[in-house]
Amino acid sequence: MQRSNVDVGHHLTAAATRFGFELEAPAVDRLRLLLGLWQRFGRAFNLSGASDEAGLLGHVLEGLQVVGLAHKVGYQSAQRWLDVGSGAGFPGLVIAACLEVQVTLVEPRERRASFLDLAVNQIGRRDCRVLRGHIEGASWRPITAGETVVAGSFDWASARAVFAPEVWVELGKRWVKPGGVVVAHVKAETGAFHGEVGRVDDERWSIRGVRGG
Numbered sequence: 698m699q700r701s702n703v704d705v706g707h708h709l710t711a712a713a714t715r716f717g718f719e720l721e722a723p724a725v726d727r728l729r730l731l732l733g734l735w736q737r738f739g740r741a742f743n744l745s746g747a748s749d750e751a752g753l754l755g756h757v758l759e760g761l762q763v764v765g766l767a768h769k770v771g772y773q774s775a776q777r778w779l780d781v782g783s784g785a786g787f788p789g790l791v792i793a794a795c796l797e798v799q800v801t802l803v804e805p806r807e808r809r810a811s812f813l814d815l816a817v818n819q820i821g822r823r824d825c826r827v828l829r830g831h832i833e834g835a836s837w838r839p840i841t842a843g844e845t846v847v848a849g850s851f852d853w854a855s856a857r858a859v860f861a862p863e864v865w866v867e868l869g870k871r872w873v874k875p876g877g878v879v880v881a882h883v884k885a886e887t888g889a890f891h892g893e894v895g896r897v898d899d900e901r902w903s904i905r906g907v908r909g910g
């Protein structure tokens with residue numbers, strides 16, 4: 698079923714309210730723009746997963762849970778956020794659309810990284826950057842020479858569907874500063890992680906924040 702723009706905006710703002718924050722009009726506009734880009738370019742850039750609006754909205758809503766966690770735990774503008782294995786931009790592009798944090802989106806695959814570049818520019822977030830390469834433990838293996846990313850330098854780190862959650866929580870702690878927060882996506886029934894500082898739940902997925910040492 699095709700929703701009107703009004704419906705989509707209402708759906709997004711209602712979800713944000715459910716996740717404990719107010720989604721402002723510029724963020725709604727950016728998310729609408731992104732939904733258009735995912736639908737238009739999904740096939741050409743080989744972005745895996747849903748390309749219909751209902752499926753995409755599911756991914757966006759899970760990203761809004763992450764934004765809700767950032768509000769709940771307490772983020773500050775201009776903080777540095779690392780999103781590993783962004784793929785089509787989940788949750789990295791949703792974060793860039795909603796929060797005034799500097800997002801570094803890491804994605805090894807060329808066409809996906811090109812799409813992320815395009816999308817970051819289209820939503821007017823040129824302060825965010827897209828890097829092609831792999832995160833391996835606390836090491837960075839670049840594909841594009843000269844691009845660096847330094848372990849222990851981020852305030853927040855997320856990775857959805859890239860590593861097993863318990864592996865990611867330990868790995869992510871190496872990428873955040875002391876006191877930084879690692880964001881994990883887990884099934885709702887998963888027990889609390891050691892050092893967990895907040896969670897935002899929906900029916901299927903639970904987003905957890907774990908404080909780095």
Ligand SMILES: C[S@@+](CC[C@H](N)C(=O)[O-])C[C@H]1O[C@@H](n2cnc3c(N)ncnc32)[C@H](O)[C@@H]1O
Nearest residue numbers: 781782783784787805806830831832857858859
């Ligand atoms: C299953 S997709 C998930 C994409 C997105 N996070 C999402 O939830 O839709 C995993 C992505 O992680 C990337 N990836 C895999 N291993 C990686 C690594 N070691 N460092 C950075 N990215 C990685 C892949 O290229 C792929 O785009």
